[in-house]
Amino acid sequence: MNVAIIYFSPTGSTARIAKEVHDTLKETAVDVEEHDITSYSDRQKIIDLKNYNAIVFGFPIYYWRAPRVIRNWLKSINGEGKKCATFFTYGGVNIGAAHYNMKTILNQQDFFLVASAEFICSHTYNLAGWDIFKNRPNHEDYEIAREFALKILQKFTTNAPEVEITNPDIKEEQLDTMETAMKRATSAPFRDVEHCSMCRTCETSCPVHAMNAEKGKPNRKLCIRCLRCLANCPDKVITIDDMSARFQYIKKITHLNDEKLRTLKSKIYL
Ligand SMILES: Cc1cc2nc3c(=O)[nH]c(=O)nc-3n(C[C@H](O)[C@H](O)[C@H](O)COP(=O)(O)O)c2cc1C
Incomplete structure (x- = not known):
């Protein structure tokens, strides 16, 4: 059996889970190929899905769904009835609405979704003053990733039904409005020009070609606030406005308390 793992991972957590799934599948003598589509150029390349019996997709959650850039990219591929599984970090x-939204897109693109999963990982905005799940994924999350790999393999190789995902009853238009408002309220990263060695890593690694190394800031409209430039900068001169006040606000409106945070676990849907 040949499996492709296709993932988008600006700050590396999704890539870590993809690797765990990859290694576990490989141990069972499955041929696995990874396709990292984080970079702009890698998303322009055609992945020939005919080479694979099944596909695993891995994406981070941005504003309750897979990132818009990924939802758009998915519309350029066709599954021709192929089995697939998804996971989110x-x-x-x-x-x-991520699982339901993704199933809808994948079905439209003629994929057959057998399983989905979600993994708790360090929040990207820990790089901007948040303080949530800084040490995740941990050994328990990786264990669930291994279990996920074995379960999807079973589903890929048998006559398994599609996974049932409950409709969260949130309209796409509501999510779009929320996404636009949240993105607008998030400042874009910028650079301390004085100490920069001008290596241009921020510009070359930007997943959406938004960053301009000369100016030391991205095009605000194109920037997806993924903080890859900040995470990858070897000189550590890219920064972002402190977002800790926003974290306290989000905690309040989502009723996130210590008890809730302690009991939250990564999950598999079959
Ligand atoms: C723009 C943006 C929006 C995000 N939205 C959410 C969200 O709605 N819910 C959540 O729990 N985490 C959210 N996150 C956190 C990421 O989903 C999480 O840190 C993810 O593991 C990052 O994956 P990566 O390291 O592979 O880039 C968001 C992160 C970013 C950058």
Whole structure:
């Protein structure tokens, strides 16, 4: 059996879960190929899905769904009835409508979704003053990733039905409005020009070609606030406005308390 793992991972957590799934599948003598579509150029390349019996997709959650750039990219591929599984990584705040929205997109693109999963990972905005799940994924999350790999393999190789995902009853238009408002309220990263060695890593690694190394800031409209530039900068001169006040606000409106955070677990849907 040949499996492709296709993932988008600006700050590396989704890639870590993808690797765990990859290694587990490989141990069972499955041929696995990873396709990292984080970079702009890698998303322009055609992945020939005919080479694979099944596909695993892995994406972070941005504003309760897979990132818009990924939802758009998915519309350029066709599954021709192929089996697939998805997994998401998220910062433990809210996964919202992600599973249902993804199943809808994948079905439209003629994929047959047999399983989905969600993994708690360090929130990207820990790089901007948040304080949530800084040490995730942990050994328990990786254990669930291994279990996920074995379960999807079973589903890929048998006559398994599609996974049933409950409709969260949130309209796409509501999510779009929320996404636009949240993105607008998040400042874009910028650079301390004085100490920059001008290596341009921020510009070359930006997943959406938004960053301009000369100016030391991205095009605000194109920037998806993924903080890859900040995470990857070897000189550590990219920064972002402190977002800790926003974290306290999000905690309040989502009723995130210590008890809730302690009991939250990564999950598999079959
Ligand atoms: C723009 C943006 C929006 C996010 N929205 C959410 C969200 O709605 N809920 C949540 O729990 N985490 C959210 N996160 C956190 C990421 O989903 C999480 O940190 C993820 O594991 C990052 O994956 P990566 O390291 O592979 O880039 C968001 C992160 C970013 C950058």
